[in-house]
Amino acid sequence: MNFYTNFNSDAVKHLISINILVYTAAFVFSQYKIESLLSLYHPLDERFEFYQILTHMFVHSKRLFLHIIFNMLALFMFGGQIETLLGVKKFIIIYFLSGILAALFQIIFNTGILYYFVQTLDFSQAKKMLDDLNEEQKINLYTSMYSPMMGASGAVSGIVGAFAKFFPEHKIFILPFPFPIAVRKALIIFIFGSLASAIFNFAPGVAHFAHIGGILSGYFIGSFFIKNERNIFY
Numbered sequence: 360m361n362f363y364t365n366f367n368s369d370a371v372k373h374l375i376s377i378n379i380l381v382y383t384a385a386f387v388f389s390q391y392k393i394e395s396l397l398s399l400y401h402p403l404d405e406r407f408e409f410y411q412i413l414t415h416m417f418v419h420s421k422r423l424f425l426h427i428i429f430n431m432l433a434l435f436m437f438g439g440q441i442e443t444l445l446g447v448k449k450f451i452i453i454y455f456l457s458g459i460l461a462a463l464f465q466i467i468f469n470t471g472i473l474y475y476f477v478q479t480l481d482f483s484q485a486k487k488m489l490d491d492l493n494e495e496q497k498i499n500l501y502t503s504m505y506s507p508m509m510g511a512s513g514a515v516s517g518i519v520g521a522f523a524k525f526f527p528e529h530k531i532f533i534l535p536f537p538f539p540i541a542v543r544k545a546l547i548i549f550i551f552g553s554l555a556s557a558i559f560n561f562a563p564g565v566a567h568f569a570h571i572g573g574i575l576s577g578y579f580i581g582s583f584f585i586k587n588e589r590n591i592f593y
Contacts, residue, residue: 368438368439368442368443369442369447370438370442370447370450370451370454371434371435371438371439371442371450374434374438374454374511375431375434375435377417378417378419378427378430378431378511379427379431381393381397381417381418381419382418382419382421382427385418385421386421393418394418394420394421394509395507396414397411397414397415397417397418397509398411398414398415398418398507398508398509399411399412399414399415399462399507399508399509400507401466401469401470402466404507406507411507412459412462413455413458413459415462415507415508415509415510416455416458416510416511416513416514417511418509418510419509419510419511420509420510426510427510427511430510430511430512430515431511433515433518433519434511434515434518437515437518437519437522438450438454438515438518440522440525440526441453441518441521441522441525441581444525445584449584450518452580453517453518453521453577453580453581453584454514454515454517454518455514456517456576456580457513457514457516457517457518457520457521457573457576457577457580458511458513458514458517458573459513460513460517460572460573460576461512461513461514461516461517461566461569461570461572461573461576462508462513462569462572463572464513464568464569464571464572464573465508465513465566465568465569465572467568468557468568508566508569510566512566512569512570512573513566513569513570513572513573514573515573516569516570516571516572516573516574516577517573517574517576517577517580518577519542519546519573519574519577520546520573520574520575520576520577520578520579520581521577521578521580521581521584522542522577522581523542523543523546523574523578523581524577524578524581524582524585525581525585526542527541527542527543528541528542528543529541529542530542531545533545533548533549546574546578549570549574550571550574550575553567553568553570553571554567554571557571
């Protein structure tokens, strides 16, 4: 597999450029609160706008520089191969559809938690559960539930998921393992790690179910496209 093809991938280069431009604009034009305008809020939130379903994929946290670095690095590493393999049109379909479905996964998860509190528990039970949390846990719960979604993570996860479908045995390095492992195995580990993090709130403020939803979406969309691309593997 030749990763030099990544340098010749037009869609990947354009997506990376747009993300960097939006990230830079958020700093330069901070008075316009670009992060707040483009991030995706829960549909029940009064700040929700329909266009945010797409725009949230192009805005990254100004407080965490690694957010955009890791996303763009993963897009560069895996996106070029998928674009070369399937063409620009199918690559774009995987990217944006995975991003949308990833956001939907996270919204469904958040809504499910809200439904549990409202429908399953009575007021006294819910109050007792919240009273048992310390201040940090309460802040983490609020952050996980009500913070708007931002970033290309879901869309990029979809590209990685598609990559795992087409090249399941390709070896990559993933922390904390000191040796390369197959992409397929790496994603299984990542999915279970994300699931555990979401359930036990190990990393509050991270849309873990968006990552899981993105990977699964990309994998299954790739499965759909692979039927017409089998000649590539012979």
